[in-house]
Amino acid sequence: MLSRLFSEVLPDVQRLAADWVEDNEVEDDKAKEDDHEPCHLEEDELDEPQEGSSRAESEMAGDDDEDEEAEEEECGDENSEDKPKKRGPKKRKMTAARVERSKMRRVKANARERMRMHDLNSALDNLRKVVPCYSKTQKLSKIETLRLAKNYILALGEILRNGKRPDVVTYVQMLCKGLSQPTTNLVAGCLQLNTRNFLTEQCSDGARFHMPSSPFSVHPYSYRCSRLSSPHYQPGTGALNLRSHSYGSGYEAVYPPGGTSPDYSSPDYEGQHSPPVCLNGGLSGRQQESSETDRNYHYSVHYSGLTTSRPSHSIPFGPSGTRSGGAHSENIPPFHDVHLHHDRAPPYEDLNAFFHN
DNA sequence: TAGGCCATCTGGTCCT
DNA sequence: AGGACCAGATGGCCTA
Numbered sequence: 001m002l003s004r005l006f007s008e009v010l011p012d013v014q015r016l017a018a019d020w021v022e023d024n025e026v027e028d029d030k031a032k033e034d035d036h037e038p039c040h041l042e043e044d045e046l047d048e049p050q051e052g053s054s055r056a057e058s059e060m061a062g063d064d065d066e067d068e069e070a071e072e073e074e075c076g077d078e079n080s081e082d083k084p085k086k087r088g089p090k091k092r093k094m095t096a097a098r099v100e101r102s103k104m105r106r107v108k109a110n111a112r113e114r115m116r117m118h119d120l121n122s123a124l125d126n127l128r129k130v131v132p133c134y135s136k137t138q139k140l141s142k143i144e145t146l147r148l149a150k151n152y153i154l155a156l157g158e159i160l161r162n163g164k165r166p167d168v169v170t171y172v173q174m175l176c177k178g179l180s181q182p183t184t185n186l187v188a189g190c191l192q193l194n195t196r197n198f199l200t201e202q203c204s205d206g207a208r209f210h211m212p213s214s215p216f217s218v219h220p221y222s223y224r225c226s227r228l229s230s231p232h233y234q235p236g237t238g239a240l241n242l243r244s245h246s247y248g249s250g251y252e253a254v255y256p257p258g259g260t261s262p263d264y265s266s267p268d269y270e271g272q273h274s275p276p277v278c279l280n281g282g283l284s285g286r287q288q289e290s291s292e293t294d295r296n297y298h299y300s301v302h303y304s305g306l307t308t309s310r311p312s313h314s315i316p317f318g319p320s321g322t323r324s325g326g327a328h329s330e331n332i333p334p335f336h337d338v339h340l341h342h343d344r345a346p347p348y349e350d351l352n353a354f355f356h357n
Numbered sequence: 358t359a360g361g362c363c364a365t366c367t368g369g370t371c372c373t
Numbered sequence: 374a375g376g377a378c379c380a381g382a383t384g385g386c387c388t389a
Contacts, residue, residue, distance in 0.1 A: 105374090105375080112376070113377090113378090116377075
């Protein structure tokens with residue numbers, strides 16, 4: 001079979017090679033420039049009839065007389081007689097009218113492409129709004145948005161399969177798989193903040209650690225795992241000190257100033273800046289100076305389908321009541337403006353029930 | 358200044 | 374012909 005193939009093809013190859021050698025001898029200096037010319041010629045000859053035929057058809061259909069003249073002009077152009085004539089459609093000279101039409105087409109195509117990309121971007125914006133950690137002011141990049149959305153879907157699917165809520169660490173790990181360091185820090189920080197607020201609200205007494213009703217199965221050692229450990233872990237509060245916490249690469253969570261919560265006003269939080277939490281490899285990122293905490297980056301976790309029927313679970317910045325009580329920093333919009341999506345489809349309720357008791 | 362991210366332009370390809 | 378889609382190139386902006 002193979003030998004038969006060779007026997008059939010070999011003569012042609014040899015003939016082509018011989019022709020090529022002849023050509024090269026004639027145009028020796030030109031051959032030095034493009035060694036692969038024979039191959040390209042072959043490919044061109046193979047490809048052009050297919051693509052060129054439609055082009056020729058369309059041009060024949062749409063063009064006027066001046067183009068026919070141009071075509072005739074082109075027949076006698078620089079094509080030297082020593083070169084084998086190319087088969088297939090001839091390249092037609094671009095007259096001024098054709099150039100103009102081509103430009104117009106290009107302009108229109110550019111406008112369409114722009115519109116298309118804008119549509120794509122607005123779709124991405126919509127996606128940003130339904131994944132955890134949405135911010136109007138500091139958007140996730142496109143690629144990170146897609147990665148986070150994928151992880152979010154996988155995580156929710158996992159929860160559905162298992163029929164139980166994960167602990168916060170597992171959940172964060174699921175969400176952050178494959179994300180960049182800044183995004184990982186951001187998501188982790190958001191989730192921990194949410195949990196911590198929940199803890200703070202639910203247990204104002206000393207028994208903060210045992211939270212059977214918490215949205216995650218949080219226990220006092222959850223934050224002490226090797227990947228989430230932080231020197232700023234607050235043993236007394238069961239939470240990381242995340243106030244004015246930056247998450248590297250410009251990502252930063254800004255929390256309301258002290259006073260909205262007993263924990264925030266505690267001296268323990270004054271002047272302490274936590275390093276970003278790193279799930280992928282310990283602590284990383286950079287410490288932000290306090291001046292940088294003035295930037296308007298507002299992050300929080302939102303769970304699609306949160307409803308006001310469970311007010312105690314919608315506590316992004318602190319205990320319920322403080323949110324509507326004007327206790328925000330003035331830079332922080334009302335939570336529901338940024339994070340909540342009450343118009344989400346009801347089925348999400350069930351999913352979120354895992355996280356919201 | 359390098360690197361990341363982004364918007365835009367552009368040519369190619371496929372489809373109607 | 375023309376539109377949609379795609380990928381490469383390019384330049385601007387921002388941040389570390």
